[in-house]
Amino acid sequence: MMEKIRRLIDEMKATGKYHEPRLKSRAFARLHKKNLMLFRFDRSQEPWRIIGVIGFWETSDPSIIEIGTFYVSPEFWRNGIGTELFSTILQIAPRGAQLFTVMSDARAMRIAMEFGFMPVTLATPGFSLGVIRQWLGSDRPIPDSVYPYCSVDGCQNYGTPKSGERWMFVRNGYSLPEEERG
Numbered sequence: 508m509m510e511k512i513r514r515l516i517d518e519m520k521a522t523g524k525y526h527e528p529r530l531k532s533r534a535f536a537r538l539h540k541k542n543l544m545l546f547r548f549d550r551s552q553e554p555w556r557i558i559g560v561i562g563f564w565e566t567s568d569p570s571i572i573e574i575g576t577f578y579v580s581p582e583f584w585r586n587g588i589g590t591e592l593f594s595t596i597l598q599i600a601p602r603g604a605q606l607f608t609v610m611s612d613a614r615a616m617r618i619a620m621e622f623g624f625m626p627v628t629l630a631t632p633g634f635s636l637g638v639i640r641q642w643l644g645s646d647r648p649i650p651d652s653v654y655p656y657c658s659v660d661g662c663q664n665y666g667t668p669k670s671g672e673r674w675m676f677v678r679n680g681y682s683l684p685e686e687e688r689g
């Protein structure tokens with residue numbers, strides 16, 4: 508299994524799109540064992556492979572959980588595997604957890620939005636850089652898209668997610684506790 512995971516991670520590294528410190532085979536194996544990371548297998552060929560992955564990543568607050576490391580091997584794209592992985596991880600998410608994800612791939616964004624995630628900017632009620640920093644962890648760059656790019660309407664129009672731009676999304680129904688509101 509470790510060899511299969513290493514192969515998957517090599518593919519993911521080659522895209523240059525993932526948070527490198529997370530791409531560790533032992534961490535993947537541990538999360539998979541705890542049912543916090545889902546794999547999709549292709550057993551139709553020898554040697555069999557892991558061709559899809561998605562995982563939960565805990566934050567400093569146990570009630571806030573990131574969905575990340577969402578990947579399907581390119582030769583299997585457009586078969587519904589990504590949608591199925593995303594749907595399954597939502598079904599096993601702890602009840603009441605606040606879910607978020609960070610994405611730069613238009614297809615991944617479409618899938619997240621299909622399941623009720625919405626993009627976050629500093630104009631999203633309740634969000635501040637402090638909240639976003641706390642959710643992402645101190646070693647992660649805050650997505651550029653949450654900053655005020657200052658368009659004609661005084662930093663209110665942040666636009667919509669586009670491929671290549673890094674956006675943060677939260678599940679619909681998001682609400683911060685009163686004391687944390689920015």
Ligand SMILES: CC(C)(COP(=O)(O)OP(=O)(O)OC[C@H]1O[C@@H](n2cnc3c(N)ncnc32)[C@H](O)[C@@H]1OP(=O)(O)O)[C@@H](O)C(=O)NCCC(=O)NCCS
Pocket residue numbers: 522524577578579580583584585586587588589590591609610611612614615617618
């Ligand atoms: C995002 C990603 C996980 C999606 O995986 P996927 O298995 O191709 O996802 P799906 O097949 O469920 O959906 C992809 C598209 O195929 C379409 N599709 C699904 N089943 C289909 C079928 N049987 N026939 C034709 N099209 C189909 C979907 O409607 C969707 O269309 P869209 O691109 O117009 O929105 C994958 O593209 C990927 O790994 N991307 C690169 C890595 C990346 O950037 N990951 C996210 C980090 S930001």
